Amino acid sequence: MDTRLLLSFLALDLLLVCVPGADWAYAISAGLRGRSVGWAVGGLVAGYAVHTVLAVAGLAVLVAGEPRLLTVAGAGYLVWLGWGVLRSPGAPGTADELADTSRARVFLRGATISGLNPKGLLLYLSVLPQFLTPHGNLPIPAQTATLGLLHMACCAAVYLTVGLGARAVLATRPSAARAVTRTSGAAMLGIGAFLLVQRLATL
Template sequence: MDIGTVVAFLAVDLLLVLTPGADWAYAIAAGLRGRALLPAVAGLVTGYAGYTLLAVAGLVVIVAGSPHLLTALTVLGAGCLMWLGRGVLVRPATPGADTKNMAGTETTADTGRRTMLRGAGISGLNPKALLLYFSLFPQFIDPAAGWPVATQTGLLGTLHMACCAVVYLGVGLLARTALTTRPTAARAVTRTSGAMMIAIGGFLLVERLA
């Protein structure tokens, strides 16, 4: 795999990652919660790590070629997005706020784990990510390049995860910096993020089931 192919992939991949969506909405909401940003981004990247492993194993092609399995993933992913979006609408983040359980005793470690798991759910259950790996990666993989296909797939997946980590961290930090002294605006942005999750989930359901 030559450097020109890698650069071309990075250019296309960055354009896709820079397009706002459910990942952005979650990163913004996490950024407003202070310490939740790092576990949130780690969770989002973990979801894509799962797709990378599937792609390396060749299972992405199998899943993408199974209409029933893809529909099941779409329904599950859309439901997850809508459920998380509802939670964000009900409990909008404010700058520096820490999530607590009903008894108010949830530890920072517990909060971090839950935030990471939710992030992994958002990216890992998003069928659009599956189609991204299925449709974009093959265009940049050359079986005659001298590298094993699995190695090329792993490299592209790693580059995609790196782009996601950098962009989502930047989005979260920007949201925190711009809104840290504006709690009212922060709540409005968070509610907008939650509404985006619900809208994206609804769109995925309609698009797949229509």
């Protein structure tokens, strides 16, 4: 693939990933609630790995045929998850939080959030195809896989920085950490509710 094309995609992708949203909220929440940021971010990246595999297989076209149903499912999950965070914000690293959620569950939640994230769907269905060249030196599936891997790398770098940064800055400030956790929960709930109302209104 053309180097300039890859750099253009990387710049746009970083811009999109750096816009706070549900993924950011989950990474911050994981960092502040005493959970493994690595497992949380790994889950988020795994969700985008599924998107990449579907796009490479050409199934993204089929998914695009039912975007409302997928968005409603993702929005409903964000509402449920955000409400759970608001109900029990906890303090960073408390024993009840550590016992409450296994690493596997943290990973699966992250994968579900990114797998159903409307921003991720927008990237794979609308943005990524614009950087594919039909007559390039690589076949379309290989180009799609390359761009998908770049996106996953960007997500890993940004979300690890966000989660670890939140933990480092707020670990010794329990009241501030609770406030940020509540804000993260409210963000997930608000984003989910907005998308849910928006989609249901168009059904």
